[in-house]
Every structure is written in C-alpha cells, then in structure tokens.
Amino acid sequence: MILFFENRYVAALRVRKQESGFDVRWMLVHFRREMAFADVFAEMMENPTPRMRRLEQLLENRSAAEFEQQAGQAQLITRRNFGKTMRLFAPLYVSNECVNNCQYCGFSRDSGILRTTLTVEQVVTEAKFLHDQGFRNILLVAGEHPKFVSEGYLQKCLDALKSWVPTLALEVGPMEHPQYQEMVHHGAEGLVVYQETYHRETYQTLHTAGPKKHFDWRLNCPERAYAAGFRRIGVGALFGLANWRFEAMALCAHLDYLYKNCWKAQFTVAFPRMRPYAGNYQYQPDPERTLPDRALVQLITAFRILFPQIGIVLSTREPSAFRDAVAPLGITHMSAGARTEPGGYTGAGSDDLHLTVRGRRVELETKTAGQKATEQFQIHDQRSMQEIAAMLRRQGIDPIWKDWDPALLAAPEESLFFVNQS
Ligand code: SF4
DSSP states (O other): OHHHHHHHHHHHHHHHHHHHOOOHHHHHHHHOTTSOHHHHHHHHHHSOOHHHHHHHHHTSOOOHHHHHHHHHHHHHHHHHHHOSEEEEEEEEEEEOOOSOEETTOTTOTTOOOOBOBOOHHHHHHHHHHHHHHTOOEEEEEEOOOTTTSOTTHHHHHHHHHTTTOSEEEEEOSOOOHHHHHHHHHTTOOEEEOOOBOOOHHHHHHHEEESGGGOHHHHHTHHHHHHHHTOSEEEEEBOBTSSOHHHHHHHHHHHHHHHHHHSTTSEEEEEOOBOOOBTTBTTOOOOTTTOOOHHHHHHHHHHHHHHSTTOEEEEOTTSOHHHHHHHGGGTOOEEEOSOOOSTTTTTOTTGGGOBEEETTEEEOOSOOOTTOOOOOSBOOSOOOOHHHHHHHHHHTTOEEESOOOOTHHHHSOHHHHHHHHHO
16 A cells, blocks of 8 residues: 555655756665665765765866866855864774775785784873874774674773763674664774775775675665764765765765764765775876866865755875865864874884784784884874974964863853853
C-alpha cells in the first residue's frame, strides 16, 4: 500500500517536473533523511543540489576582475562570521604505525620507515611543549594499527590531556559508533576524517590493503562521529589524487548532506594538496590532477560564499607566501610550527625506533645519534608558531589560541546570557 502511494507521489511529481522543470530525483534524494551519505552520494553527483550547481559556476574560469570580486565577497563573509581572527592549532603525532597501504602516504604498512608509538607520558611531554608555545587546540594524529595504537591507548592520552588542553581533536582510523562515544566521553570534542579521494575507482586503486579499502565505511564516518556526540567534524579530500573539480563537487555534496542531517555539529573543510612523502620524496604532482594555486584560491573563496559559517583549514603543507596571501580570504583555522612525525617537537620516542615488518616489530641493526621517527610528509611552511602569529598580526588578524572550554557546556544559561550581554 505504501509503495502504491509512493509510486503515485513520484508519478505526480514527474508530471509536475514536465510542467515546471522541477527535479523529482533531486527531491527524492533530499527527502530520504534516513539514508546514509554513501547511499545518496552517487545520485547527488548525478543530480547536483542547487548549492553544487552554484559551486560549478563559482569554479568556472573567471576574469581577473571576477576573481577579485569573488575574493572580496569571501573576505567580507569571513569577517562578518568570524571577525578578524584565526584559530591556531598544532598536530601531535602519537604513532606512525599503520596497517593500511595508501599509495600516497609515508606511513603505509609496506614502507620501511622508522616507526614509534609514543607512551602516554611522551604524549604529555609533546603536548606540554605545545602548551608552553601557547597552543590550546591540539589534534592527536595516529596511523591505524590495532596492535600499537591499541584498545584504550587513545583514551589514556585524552585523559592525561583533557584537564589542561581545552580543545582536543582526533585524526585517527575510522571507528564504530560506540568507540567514538568513548572518545567523546574521554574528552575528544573534534574529529577529522578526510575521504582522501571521493572518486570511488581511484580510491580502490590507491588503497590496496587494510581496513581503509572500504570506501563507504570511510564515507559514512562523519555521520557516526556526529551520532556519537563529536561537536566539531572536519572533512576534506587530498587534492592531487583525482580530478580536482570532481573532488570539489563531491565535498560540496558531502557538506550539503551533513548540514541537513547533522546540523548540530560545527564543520570544517580542508583542501590539502599532496606533498613529497617518505618513500617518494621526489613526488611531482600529476599535471592532470594537480590543483593549481589559483584554483585553490577559487575553491577557498567559493566554499566560503556557499557555506558562510564553515571553518576552513589551511595547513603547513602550503608554502608560506601562499598562506600569507590567502589568510584573510576565508581561512579560519591554521596549523603552525607543525611536525608530522611522532616526537617531532621534543624528540620523545626516539629511543624506541624500530621497523615494523608484517605487523611485527623488528629492531634496528644500528642506531645513530639524532635519529628520529619518519615523518608522514614534508611540510612546506617551516615557520615557527611565533612567526605565524606575527604574520597574522601584521595583517590585522588576531591569532586565537583558545575558542572553546568544556566548562561552557556546564555553565547555567543565565551566565552565558550575561557574558553575551557584557
Ligand atoms: S594515510 Fe593514514 S591510513 Fe593511510 S597509510 Fe597513511 S597513516 Fe595509514
């Protein structure tokens, strides 16, 4: 009976489409709220939402004047929504062990790199270093390895940091909903999970081993994180793996979906570009897939116009001159003084370096002084946090170290009202 009415409804809409140009499939996609993003992704790419169609226009080749006008609009929207501020954060790599083989990453299972997993005490040492520098927003990053980054490890790290680091986020292997709930319970308030590439075939080619092979499992990760209570969720694609326009449209589709279905969370988006990495320090961007500087600026400004309140992240993968130039145009979050290896800030864990072969630890035959764990990729902007903060101030942008405190959730409503009025 339900099916009968559904069909009648669709038939009626079809008639309406013929009369008015109304898109039935688009409506069906967007009213199936109970479906996960992986279920509707392909249809959304075939039948773009109004916002995706607008993105297409904003990414068209633009004259210099149009380009400048788009940048000006993005800058204005950013100021209106975020003021002249920039949230600074630092990644803290806790482990470079991984069971996955991702063909663009130095931590891949089959890479013969120097590996280590920091002890909880060493994680605290690294975090203290960052805290002394001024950071109050730390992103804990780990490869995916159930043996080394084992059950309970991340929870212990969070427990050791949460009383003095107000903003803790995770960039780790995707988890099930109950595990995410546990992370939130232990003090993680943000989760970053980039799809790497939204192009399904390319994804299959690049992920040859490990749980990361499962495209849909990763695609639905932000929804699982939202359901588990994460307050901030970061999505993105690694640009350079597939056609950048396709990735941009897919990201827009993903955000469109998340805005409608996970509307209580704050979202951030990032457009990281491939960098040389362990095992491929000679990496040269594929001209067919590369995201040129001008297109990246267009992307940043387009997403700012389409999603006025979204956080846009720009990391130290980008060269300093580029970061300085785009800082006022839509960016709200920047990493600074970043290292991409465990122990990168203090040298912690360098006494435990080893190789990992087929999941087993293999001791080094020789150890040399000053040896460090291998980095995930080469950063481009090598400036210190102080230099980045000074650059922002020169541009009239206030560096923000802390924009959240868990106590806010516990505060009575009247006192928040009082704060807002003062
Ligand atoms: S991208 Fe992540 S999952 Fe893939 S090899 Fe690197 S650390 Fe592991």
